Amino acid sequence: MRLSSLAIISTTFGLAAGLSLIGAGFAVKAIEDGSELGVRRALDDRGLHWAEVHADGLQVFLTGTAPTEAIRFNALSAAGGVVDAARVIDKMTVRDSAKLQAPRFSIEILRNDGGISLIGLVPASTDRAELMAKIRPLAANGKVTDLLETADYPVPDAWDDTLDYAIRALKSLPRSKVSVAAGAVEIRAMSNSADDKRKLEADLNRTAPDDLDLTLNISAPRPVITPFTLRFLIDENGPRFDACSAEDEDARTRIIAAAEKAGMTGKPNCVIGLGVPSPNWADAVETALTALTELGQGSVTFSDADVTLVAAEGTAQGQFDRVVGELENALPDVFALHSVLPKPEKKDAATDVPEFTATLSPEGLVQLRGRLTDELTRTAAETFAKARFGTAVIHTAARLDDSLPDSWGLRVLTALDGLSRLSNGYVMVTPALITLSGKTGNPDASAEIARLFANQLGEKERFDLSVDYVEALDPVASIPTPEECEARIGEILKTRKINFEPGSDKPDQEAAAILDDIAEILKQCGEIRMEVGGHTDSQGREEMNQALSQRRAQAVLNALRERKVLTSSFTAKGFGEEQPIADNETEEGRDANRRIEFKLIRPEPTPEPETTLESIAQSAQEAATEQAIDPADAAAEGGSNDE
Template structure:
C-alpha cells in the first residue's frame, strides 16, 4: 500500500499541471478573438474606444465625443458574440467653448490648430487640406473636444477653399462664425477667392468677415471703360471694394439703358498724385459721350478711342477735354471718329408754317449746302434744322438729298425721306405739269444706286374763286415770301424757283375772271437797252411757266420795264437785288 501511495501522488500532480496548462492555452485564443471582434465593431463608428479583455469579460476605455456615442459604443461591445460582462471605463471629451479652429498659411507651410470633435473629423480635415494644397507641409496641432458646431468639417472646408489662391492666409472659425484673411497671389486669384466665398456657408455657418489684400501690380496700373450699343464693360484694376462699387454705380448712371459688366480686378499700385477714383469716374462720364468706344487709364494718362454720334457731339467733347482733367491726370491719345449709322435716314417735312430738315448727314459742309439750297427754294419760310453729322452715308447721298429737296419744293404739305438708298416722296402736286416734272426730275437727278417711291396726288382747287382784290392780296403775300430766281444775265428760270412759281400759278388759277400783268424789272447796271430786253424776256418766261401750269394764256400778259422803275437805291448790292424782280398785278 505504501508503495502505491508513493507512486500515485506524482501522477496526480502531473495530471493537474497538464490540465491547467491545457486550460490556459485554450483561454488565450478566446481573448484574442474577442478583442479582435470587439475592436472591429467599434472601429466603424467609435474609433476613439479601446478594450481590455479578461477571459470573456471586456473593459471599454477611451473618451467619447458625446453621451450618445458613448452609450452606442457600450452597446456595440455588449452585442459582440461571446462577451460575458462589459465594464464601462469610458469618459467624455471635455467641452470647449467657444469652439475654435484655426488654419494659417505661411511661407513655411500650413498650421492647423484648435479643436476637432473626433479623430474622424480630424482625419477628414487633414486629408482635405492635403488634397487642396498638395506639396505644402502641414503641421497638425488639433485637440479633441466636444462643442463643435453642426457641419464642422463642411464649414472648415468652406473657409479653407480659397487658400490655394493666397500666398499667405488665415482662417479663424469661432463657433459657426468664419473670419478669413489672405494675400492674393494675383488679381485673377483674388477674384477667384471672392467667387468661392460668395456662396452661403454650409448649415448655420456665418461668414463674419473677409479681408483679402490685393497684390501689387508689376508695371502700369491700367483700367478702362468700353461701351457698345448693348453693354458697358469695366475692366482693369481697382484698389478696393469701395472704388469698385462706386464705379459700377457711375457706369449705370452714365449709361442707364445699357447693361454694366464688371470685369475689374483688385490690385494695389494706384499711381501717386492721381485721385484715381475721380479719374476713373471722369473717364466713365466722357465715355458716355461716345456711341461706342473706350476710355482708358494707364498710370496717370487718359486715352480715348471710338465713335461719336455727330459733329456737334464731337465739338462738345473737344470743349470738355479743353477744360482740363482731374489733378494729376494728363490727356494722351484721342482717336474719335463719327459713328456709322444704320439705317442712314434723312428727311424733310414741309407745312405751311415751316420746313423741317431732320436726320443724319455725312458732314457739316453738306448740311450747310442743303440749308442753302432750301433757303433758295423756300425763301423766307422758317427752316427748322435738326440735321446732325454721322458716318455711314451711302454713296451719292448729297446728290440724292438735293434731288429730294427739289421734289419737296414742287409739292404742298409734303415729306421726303431718304433711308439708305431709298427715297420716299409724299405730298400734293399743285398742277399736272408739276407732277410730271417731278417724275422726270427724280429719274434724271437721283444717283443710279437710289430708288424713288412716290405717293403724289393732285391738289384740287378751292371751290370758291378769288376776287380781284383778294387775288392781289394773295399774290402780294407770295411775292413777299420769296423771289423768282433767274440765271445771271439770262431769262432762264432757276430750278430753285420752280416750286415757288407752282404756288403762284396755283393762286392765279383761283382768280378765274382776273387778268394779270407779269412785269420784269432790272437794276441799273449795264446797258439800258439790254436791261429792257432782259426784263421783257424774264416776264415772258414767267408767263410761259404759268401757262404750262394751267393758267389761261388770255389771262396773263408779260411786260418789261427794264431799269425804269427801281424800288431801291442802285448804288448798293442790297438795293440792286431789290430792283431785280418780277411783279404781278391785277389789271381788270
Template sequence: MSISERISALVGPASFVVAGGLSVAVAIFAAITIERRTIEDVETVLAADGIDWVLVSANGLQVFLDGTAPNEVARFRAQTGASAIIDPDRVINRLDVAAADTAAPPRFSLDLLRNGDGIQLIGLIPGPGGDEAFAIAEAIADIAGEAEVVNMIESAELAAPETWDAALAYGLRALETLPRSKVTVFADRVEVEAVGETREQRAEFIAQLQQDQPEGVEVVLDISAPRPVITPFTLRFVRDAEGGRFETCTADTAPARDRIVAAGLAAGATGVIPCTIGLGVPSPSWGEAVETALEALARLGQGTVTFSDADVTLIAAQGTAQVDFDTVVGELDADLPDVFSLQAILPEPETLASTGPARFTATFDAEDGARLRGRLPPGSIGQSVQTYASALFGADATDIATREVADLPQGWSVRVMAGLTALSELNDGQLVVEPDLLRLTGNTGDTELVSRLTRLLTEELGPGENYDLDVRYVEALDPVASQPTPEQCESRIRAIQEETKITFDPGSTEINDTAGEVLDAIAEVLPDCLHVRMEIGGHTDAQGGEGMNLNLSQRRADAVLNGLLARGVLVTNLTAQGYGESQPIASNDDEDGREQNRRIEFRLLASAEVAAAAGDIDDQPRTRGGILAQGEIADWPFEIRPLPRPINPDGE
C-alpha cells in the first residue's frame, strides 16, 4: 500500500472522531449557556418582587431554589415567581421557612370604668406573682369607697414596659378625679373619656388632668359637658368707630357657631371670639339669620344688632342717612328666615331739646361701695329705686344724693334699676342712664359676665332699647386664674423656711417664739392655697429610740397644724404626719447633719404619699401610693384621703 493510500485510510476515521468531539463541546456549551440564562431570568423576576434571599441554581433543565423564607407566604411567592418563566415541573423548591417568633410580649392594657354604680376593671397587665394586680385592687378600693368593684384583670408573668407604671399612676389619678369616666391605660398612652356636670366642672377637670402628665406617655383627654339651656337665646353685636365686637354670642351647633364667627370677623371683629353652644334656639336657621343680620350691619356702617330668641333689633348709629337705612332694613327684612321678626331703629338727630339734663349716674367699687347721683322720679317710685340700690350694695355702703324730678322719660326707673343690677355684678364700674342710652363700663374677673349682662339688659329693657357695655375682663380679678399653682404654694412656703427653720426646744413640742414667727409668715401664704392638699411632715434625727422619735415627730407636726389653726388659717387642706428618723436628708453621724434632719416640711400631699409608699417607712401598710411611686405624681386630686400614721415598733 502506497503512502497516500495509508494516509487516506487514517484520515477518514479521525475526521469522524473530531467532528463528534466538536458536537459534544457545542452541546455542553449550549447547555451551560441555557442554565446561566435561566438562572439570570429567575433571579431578575425574584429581585423585581423584592425577594433577595433565594439562591438560584440549575442542573440541566432543573432549577433549584435554596434559602430561608421569612414566612410561608414569602416562600410561596418565590416559587410562583420562578414558575412564571419556566415550566413549574422543572422548579425544585428547597426553601426553608424561618421559625415564628412566639416570644413577642402582648400589648398590655387596662380599662377602668367608673359610674354611680361602681368601678369595673378589665384588661391584661404585667406583673410577676400578681403584685401589680394586688396593688391596683387596693388603689381602686380606696377610690370606690362603698361602691361595688368588678375586677376582671388578668396578669402576665412578664416584666412591665418602661413607662407602664407612670401611665398607670396617671390613669388612677384620672379615675379618682372623674366620678363618671372611662380610662384606658396603655404603656405609652392614656385615653380619658368623661362628662362634667357643668362647663365650669369640665374646665376644672381638664385643668387638673393637664398637670403632671407623665413623660413618654401620650395623654388623650375627651371631657365633655352638657350644653347649657340659654333663655332667652341671645346674641348682640356692636359696630362702632373702633371696629366690631360680640357682646354675647350663642349658637345651637358647631357649624352654626363657625358660620357666626366668620360673619363677625367679616363685620370687623378681631381676635378669638368665644361663642357658647347651647339649647333653646328658636329656629334651626339661627346661624343663617345672624349671618344675614351682621352683613346688613356691616353695609349700614355703625350700630348694633341684637337677637333675643326670634326678635331681631337693628339700631343704626345716630346720623345714618335715611336712604341708606331704608335700603338696608328693607333687604334685611326680606332676607331673614321665617320666624324671625325685625325691628329697626334710626335715632333722631340730636337737638337742644333732646340733650336735656335728664341723667342718672352710679359708681361702684367693691371696697368703697356705691355712689348714686342724678335724677329719679318723685314719690314712691323714686324711693323704691333707692331702697333697691341699698339692698344691692348694702345700706352702709351706698351713698345716695339724687334729685326728684317729675318729667323724666317713660320707663326711667326700670332702666335705672336694670342698670344698677348690672353694675352690682362688676368688681368696679360706672353706670350712666340718659334718655336715649344706657352705658355701663367697668372691670370683672368673670369671663362669662358680659354675656350674662347682655341677656339681663335685653330681657329687662326689651330688645329695642339702646345700651352700651364696655366691661373688661381683668385676669387679676379672676379668683380661679389668679390662684397660685400647687408647686408655687409649696415653693413660697419652702422659701420662708429656707430663711428660718421651724425649730423646737430639745424634747419639746411647744411652739417657741422663733417657730411662731415662721408660722406667722406661712399663715399669710396659706389662705391663697386652700385649693392645694399639703402635708406637714415632722422629722427627727436618729438619736434616741425609733418609737420615741416617731411619736415626737408626730406631736411636733400636730403642734404646727394647731399653731396655724390658732392663727385663723383654715386647715382642711392640711394633714400632719410624723416620720420620725425614717427620712433623713443628711448624715446622722455629726451634729450638722442631725440638725438638718430635725425639721418640719410642707409638701404637696401626693408627693408625700409617693415618698412614703416608695419604701421610706418600712412598717407602713401598702397603699395606692405604691402604684404612684414610678409616676411621681405631684398633685393628687382634692378628694384623696391622707395616709394612716406610720406604726411604730411598739405597735402604737
C-alpha cells in the first residue's frame, strides 16, 4: 500500500511538471512569434525592408546590411519601441563608407585690384603651397586670401587639368571671377575695349582643353562714340551699313529691323555706345531709312544730330522734294537735315576734273599721285603719310595746282587717314566726292572710316566707301587653332628632320633652319600646351637611350626659347626606344626612330560611369530607404552621432 501511494504521488507530480513544461513552451513560442511579428511590422512601417528579424526566446536578433549608420540606429529604435530594448540583439552591419559619393569639388577665384580670393572645396591631396606659388605672383602686392576647405576623397577626373587651365587663364583676367569644377570652367570678366574682348575670347577658347566645358561672359565698357555716327546706303549692290551706332539693345533692334525692311540681308555690326545726341535717335534713324527706301537709291548719314540725305543721280526732282519735305517734318526735334540731289555731270571731253589718289599695296607700299594745292600741302601730305604708313614706303608723284578748292588739303589728309585704316586699298579725292575701297582685318573699319569722314568733312561732303572685311587679315580671327599648329609642324617634320650630332644632344647645322620655321609657326599660335618628345633607336643600353632622348628634347625646347617662342606651357619628355615607328633591324628603320615629335597635351577623357540594372535598382532602393526617415528619427540620429 505504501509503495502504491508513493507511485501515485510521483506520477501526479510528474504529470504536473510535464504539463507545466508544455505550457511554458507554448508561452515562449507565443512570445517569440509576437515579438518577431511586432518588430517586423515596425520595421516595415518605416520602410526598413532590408532588416531581418529572428526571435529566440525573449531575445530579438536584427540582421542585415544598413545603408548608413543613421539608418541602422533607426532600425534599433523601431525594434526598441516594440520590445524591451535590452532584448534586442544588434547583428546588423553598415555598408562600406568608402562607397559613398564624393562631394563636388569646386573653387571660386575672385581677382581684382585688391588681390585674389579663393573659396571652395578641394581634395585633401591638393598641394596648397604649389597652388599659392602659382597664384600669388598674379595678385596685387602678392595678397591672396585662402578660404579653401578640404575633403579626403579621390581627386575627380580632369580636376588637375581644369585647375591648371583656370590659373593660366587668370593671368590675362585682372578683374574677373573664375568658377572651377572638374571638367568645367565659367569665366566672368571685364575687358578694356571691344577689341580686347574679341582677342581675350579668342585666346581663352583657343587654349582650352578639347573636352572642357567652357563658359565665357566677357563684358567691355561701352565705347564713347564721337561723333555718334550712322551711315546707310542703297546702291546697285543692295542696302548696307557703312557705320551703325545705337545707345542700347532696343534701339539697335529697331534700327536693324528698319534696315531689313529696306531690303538689307545679313547681320550688320551695330555698335552700342555712349554719346547719343538725343533719346529719339532710333526714331530719327527709322524715319530716315524709310525715306531713303522710298527714293530707291542713295545714302543717309547721321553725324550726331546732323543728317545728310544724298539721292542717287537721276532721281526725279518731284519725288526728291516730296520725300525730303516729309522727312524734314517727321524728324524729331534737335535733328537737322541737309539734302543733296546730285546734278548729272556734263560729258565734255575738254573738262579737266582734278583728282588726288593714294594706293596702299598688300606689301605696305604707298603711292601718292594727282594734284595738290602747293608745296606746303605736299609736304604735309608726305609727312602725314609717313606717320601713318612708315617712312620707307612712301612714293610721291603729285604735281601742284593752285586752282584747287580751299578745302582740298583737309580732304586729302582725311582721305589718307581713312586709307591707313585698311590693310590694302585705294582712295580718290575729287571736288565732288571721296571714294575709298579696300580690304581690312578689322570688322569695325568701315564704321570707323565713316565716322572719321563725317566728323572731319562736315555734313555737305559726299563720300563712297567699299570696305571688305577679310578674316585672314584679322589678327584675332586668323590665329590658328592648337590642332592646326600641331598639323603644320607635323607637315614640316614629314619632309625635314631635326638631326643631332652623333651621340650628342647638340642639333646639327641643318636643324637651325627647321627650328626657325617651327618657331615662326609657334609664334603665331600663342600660348598652347605642347609636348616636345625625343625618341631614339634600340642600339645601346635602354637607360642611356632614355637619358639621351630627354636631353635632345630639352635641347629643342631651349632652342625655341632662344627664338623668342613662348614655351611656359611646353614640356620636354624623352621616350628613349619605347615608341619605335619602324624596324630597328634596318638602318632606315633606326634612322626613322631617331626623331623629335611635337604633340598637343590633351587631358585624359573622363570615363562615363557604368550603368547597369543592378546599379539602378540599388540606387532606387537607397533613395526609398532614406526617404522613409521621419523628422523625429532624423533628430534621434543626429543625437546618436554626437554621442
